[in-house]
Amino acid sequence: MPFICENVECRAVLARGQVRSAHEDKGWCFYCPDCKARNELKDIGVPGSTVELIQPERSDLPHKVIATARPLQDGTYAAQLRVQRALSMKGTYAVEEHWEQLGVFIDAQQAVAHAKSIATDLLAKARH
Ligand SMILES: [Zn+2]
Structure with missing residues (x-):
């Protein structure tokens, strides 16, 4: 493996x-x-x-979080998020959740920050 x-x-x-x-x-x-x-x-x-x-097994499986900002035609940015959850077995990712548009922001950095804060909430919930 x-x-x-x-x-x-x-x-x-x-x-x-x-x-x-x-x-x-x-x-x-x-x-x-x-x-x-x-x-x-x-x-x-x-x-x-x-x-x-x-590799020792971990109970809390890592997740990969990809927060991005997609430029929109009107010059604003849509916050996007992809969260990949690992399998309990070592290997590829089991599930990928994907949000196209979590909100629209004037600034790309704000959009990424918003996507990341949603990811933090999601991962915190998954651990408890
Ligand atoms: Zn590495």
Whole structure:
């Protein structure tokens, strides 16, 4: 099974050959080649024998959130949001929710900020 970067902004799916595992004071880990985030690994191999590394399962699965602003013809911007929910198995995303237009803003940055604040609410609800 591939490793998946736990950084919610990244969530890179990495073949084992793509990552170099490292043994540090805190234990095994790898650093994501895309975003450099530290990802924890667990050695499930036989002690004293071969090392077999797996990624520990997390109960709160990461989500990927993409907030964008789409320019409209009248010069305003529509806030858009895509939220990808991970499968409980490692792999690709199970569900993608997609909002085309969450509101119209004069400024692109305001539109993105609005989409992000909605994402924060959604993810907070999903965790509880
Ligand atoms: Zn990453």
